[in-house]
Amino acid sequence: MSFTFSTLLSMIIINAVFVIALNQVVKTSVINYFNIDLFLLSSLVILLRFLLPFEFPFTVSVPVKWGLSYLYDLFVMLEINILGPPINIFTIFMIAWYIGILICGSRLFLQFATIRQRYRLREAAPDSDAYAILHKITSCHQKSKAVFRIYITPRNITPFIYGIFHPVIVLPDSVHSKEALFYILSHETAHYYNHHTLYKFLCSLLEVIYFWNPLVKIFVKEINRIIEISVDSKVIAPLEPLGRLDYSKSLTSMARTLAEKKTTPAFTATYSSTKTDDSRLNKSSKTQSSKKPSSLSQRIQMIIGSPDKIKTLAPNGLVSSLLLIGALMISLVFVFEPYRISYKYTVETFDSDSRNLFYIDNQDGTYDLYLDNNYCMTESKISDPDLPVYDSFPN
Numbered sequence: 174m175s176f177t178f179s180t181l182l183s184m185i186i187i188n189a190v191f192v193i194a195l196n197q198v199v200k201t202s203v204i205n206y207f208n209i210d211l212f213l214l215s216s217l218v219i220l221l222r223f224l225l226p227f228e229f230p231f232t233v234s235v236p237v238k239w240g241l242s243y244l245y246d247l248f249v250m251l252e253i254n255i256l257g258p259p260i261n262i263f264t265i266f267m268i269a270w271y272i273g274i275l276i277c278g279s280r281l282f283l284q285f286a287t288i289r290q291r292y293r294l295r296e297a298a299p300d301s302d303a304y305a306i307l308h309k310i311t312s313c314h315q316k317s318k319a320v321f322r323i324y325i326t327p328r329n330i331t332p333f334i335y336g337i338f339h340p341v342i343v344l345p346d347s348v349h350s351k352e353a354l355f356y357i358l359s360h361e362t363a364h365y366y367n368h369h370t371l372y373k374f375l376c377s378l379l380e381v382i383y384f385w386n387p388l389v390k391i392f393v394k395e396i397n398r399i400i401e402i403s404v405d406s407k408v409i410a411p412l413e414p415l416g417r418l419d420y421s422k423s424l425t426s427m428a429r430t431l432a433e434k435k436t437t438p439a440f441t442a443t444y445s446s447t448k449t450d451d452s453r454l455n456k457s458s459k460t461q462s463s464k465k466p467s468s469l470s471q472r473i474q475m476i477i478g479s480p481d482k483i484k485t486l487a488p489n490g491l492v493s494s495l496l497l498i499g500a501l502m503i504s505l506v507f508v509f510e511p512y513r514i515s516y517k518y519t520v521e522t523f524d525s526d527s528r529n530l531f532y533i534d535n536q537d538g539t540y541d542l543y544l545d546n547n548y549c550m551t552e553s554k555i556s557d558p559d560l561p562v563y564d565s566f567p568n
Contacts, residue, residue: 174227178249178263179234182241183509184226185386188219192392195219199395209403210367216396217372222504223379223389229505236512245511270385277381284438288335294324294343303344306354310362319365331427333441334361337371343441356408356423357444363404364442372400377440398468400442405472421476428469445469532562 195216248266252259288294297303303323311321323342334342342361348354364370376393383389409417427445437443532555533541540562542549555562 174229176227178245179241179510180228180232180508181226182244183507184222184504185388186509187504187507188222189388191219192388192395195395196391199398209399209406213372213396213399213403216399217375219504220375220379220392220396223383223392224375228508231506232508233506234510235507237509238512241509242511273384274382277384281377281381281439285335285440288438289324292324292326292328292330292343294326297323297325297344302351303354303358306351307342307358307362310355310359314362314366317366321362321365331437332357332361332444333437334364334370335438335441337374340365340370352419353423353426356420357427359408360404360444361442363407364400367403367407369400369404369442370440372396373442374440380439398471401468401472404442405476409476417476421473424469424476425473530557530560531567532560533566534562534564536564 248263249261252261254260255265301323307321307323311317311319319340321340321342323344325344325346327346329347330343330345332342332344332348334340340362342358344354344357348357376396379389380393405420409420412420424445529545531543532552533543535541535551538553540552540555542552542560
C-alpha cells in the first residue's frame with residue numbers, strides 16, 4: 174500500500190461525488206423509499222474508504238490530461254526553501270495534517286476521558302424507575318450480554334449513550350416520567366444493539382483525521398441523520414399509532430427543553446436533536462416545506478406521517494446500497510494520475526499509431542527505422558514488435 178498526492182486527490186474527488194449525492198438523498202423525502210439499514214451500512218463502507226486512503230496493488234491508474242497535472246506541479250513538483258533543504262507544498266501540507274490530527278485527537282481523547290467530571294455524572298439508584306424500565310427493555314434481547322449503566326447529570330442536556338463495550342446511558346435529572354424514560358431508554362439501547370456507538374466513534378475518528386475537509390463534516394452529519402432514522406424505525410415498529418404519536422411528542426419535548434447549544438460529545442449517540450433543529454422544526458411547520466426538512470422534523474414526519482415507508486426489505490434499498498458500494502470499488506480500484514507530455518518531448522518524439530513507421534532488416538542483426546519513408550535510426554533490436562519489417566524498401 175502507498176499514499177501519494179494522486180491517491181489522496183482521487184479518493185477525495187470520487188467520494189465527494191457520492192457524499193454530495195448522499196446529502197441530497199438523505200435530506201429529502203426520497204430517503205423514505207430506501208432500505209435504511211442497508212443504506213446506513215453502505216454509507217459506512219464509504220467511511221471506511223476515507224479511513225484507508227491508500228493505493229493498493231490492484232489499483233489501476235487513470236491518466237488525466239487536463240487540470241490534474243497543474244495541481245501536481247503546484248503541490249509536488251514546486252519546491253520552496255524554508256530554513257533548510259527544498260521542500261514541496263504537499264510535504265508541508267502532510268506535516269500540518271499530522272500536527273492537526275494530533276491536536277484534534279487529543280481533544281477527542283480528553284473529551285472522552287473527562288466526560289464524568291464535566292457532566293458531574295452520578296449513577297442512578299439500582300431500585301430507580303430508570304433501571305426497572307431498562308431491565309424490562311433489555312430482557313427482550315437475551316442474546317446480548319451487554320450490561321448497561323445509567324448515569325444522571327444535573328446539566329440540561331440531550332440523553333445520550335456512549336461506550337462500545339461497556340455502554341453508559343446519560344440522562345438529565347429533569348426526566349422523571351416513566352413514559353419518557355421508556356422511550357428514551359428504548360431509543361438509546363437500540364443505538365447500542367445496532368452498533369451505532371461504534372459507528373459514532375468511527376465518525377468522530379473520521380472528523381479528527383479530516384478536520385480540514387468540509388465534505389467530511391457533511392458526510393458525518395448525514396450518517397448521524399440516517400442513524401437516528403434507523404433507530405426511530407425500530408422503536409416505533411411495535412407501537413400502535415397512539416404510541417408513535419407519544420414517542421414523537423417525547424422527541425420534540427426534549428428538543429424544546431434544551432438550553433445548551435452543543436449538548437453532547439461528538440462520539441455519543443443521542444436521543445433527540447439540538448435546539449437549532451427544533452427551531453427549524455417550527456419554521457418547517459409554518460412554511461409547509463417538505464423538500465428540505467431539518468433532521469428532527471424529518472424524523473417526526475416519518476414517525477407520525479408515513480411510518481410504513483421506512484422500509485426493511487425494499488429493493489430500492491438494495492439498489493442504493495449497491496450504488497454506494499460501487500463508489501467504494503471505484504475509489505479502491507481507480508486512481509487519477511497526472512498526464513502531460515513536455516513540449517520538448519512532444520517535438521522530439523512521434524506517435525506510432527498515427528505515422529507510417531516500418532523497419533528494414535539489414536541482414537546483419539540490425540534494423541533501420543523509417544518514418545514516412547525517411548530514415549530515423551538504426552536499432553540492434555526491434556523496440557516495437559507491431560511495426561512491419563521488410564527485407565527491402567517497400568514500393
